Amino acid sequence: MLVVEDSQKMSNLLRRGLEEEGYAVDVAASGEDAIWMAEEYPVDAILLDVMLPDLDGFEVCRQIRSAGNWAPVLMLTARDAVPDRVGGLDAGADDYLTKPFAFTELTARIRALLRRGPSERPTVLRVDDLSLDPATRIVTRAGQTVDLTARELALLEYFMRHPGEVLSRMQLIEHVWDFAYEGGSNIVDVYVKYLREKVDRPFGLSSLETVRGAGYRLRVG
Amino acid sequence: MLVVEDSQKMSNLLRRGLEEEGYAVDVAASGEDAIWMAEEYPVDAILLDVMLPDLDGFEVCRQIRSAGNWAPVLMLTARDAVPDRVGGLDAGADDYLTKPFAFTELTARIRALLRRGPSERPTVLRVDDLSLDPATRIVTRAGQTVDLTARELALLEYFMRHPGEVLSRMQLIEHVWDFAYEGGSNIVDVYVKYLREKVDRPFGLSSLETVRGAGYRLRVG
């Protein structure tokens, strides 16, 4: 198990506790170290603090994922940081735990993750002939690359992580925009239109469906 | 669904969000109101803030329970209040969520609670060859997808959650339309007709039965 934590005190505590539970523990104190160690050593699970001196936890997680490592990641977030949870899950974390936490809760979640095993996810998201690589941020449809802005890409990525599901405006705003939905804005509508113009129209398709009164859905098949 | 929350801003937010998810929402701003409304209106689930101007959430929950109401209760607690969790569960809550929370987390837990319901229910509703997935809002009959509007879907879902039962117009209006039945409207009749045209007629069936003088029934088997 790889523990990524910059506070010496905390990491010692975790190491001791986890070793007592029978885990073999390596510690990385920075994001760079963590990425390197995840690459170099066989790791069954990763315990990842969001706050790190160099990169933040999301970035670390994304890079580990894009290196093809799908070991379960349990992310430790600051206590009120709701966007963190969301960001963490989108970056490829498998679970999160807010500080402060009880050690028994930590071990329970670790056991759950290990039971589940590595999350079998491909690096590149694919829905029909549409593909999106979160690592390189390259999007293609029918083999042709599509240029998207940051926001458009984030939105499409969220759609592709939930293919076929109806996603409400509120859900989309919370995940893609990171703020609470207060109504009165049609920003989701606008960005769906942008996406349609880049991802659908040039190919004569309409994979982004409107579900009246509910939200939008990326059609699959 | 009954939302008990004294902050106007919060309750508006919740109402709007939940309605967008397809729930019919009533709001109570105090403990007294909540107890009264839980008694007076048919409620499938209760979202209950712990901090209220008059009684606290635990007391409200206890009283609702002792009135014989066993609708699932999801309690909203202050952030670190571990004792709250315990108290809440003791008082008869089914689940708790600490503020602040992501709206998607809220809806996930609500779905889980409703799924549990009085008896174990699967995520996808099935009655014979008719299936309805509340998450994706996809309805199929005999493997063929059926397009429904928001209202039609809500009505069909209610029928499918009570297969074989005779449902009165009053019951249907209260659950699907979220307002008190005042007679004089045949809106249920109209929507049953719409459903029949989409769900029955194309398949040469008549699963939505009229029970003269009583209401309607979704025939099973």
Next chain:
DNA sequence: CTGGCTCCTCAGCGTCCTCTCATCTGGCCC
């Protein structure tokens, strides 16, 4: 500073949904 780009707001417009109303149909009781 200027131009280009991205992000977002806003208002107008068209479409589809929702619901009402008046009329029609068919079952049931006499």
Next chain:
DNA sequence: GGGCCAGATGAGAGGACGCTGAGGAGCCAG
């Protein structure tokens, strides 16, 4: 069989909802 009443149906008004084009604010590079 006739009358009555519950329910079915068709037409259509009104409005909610989503789409779209225009444009302003912020940002960055040149």
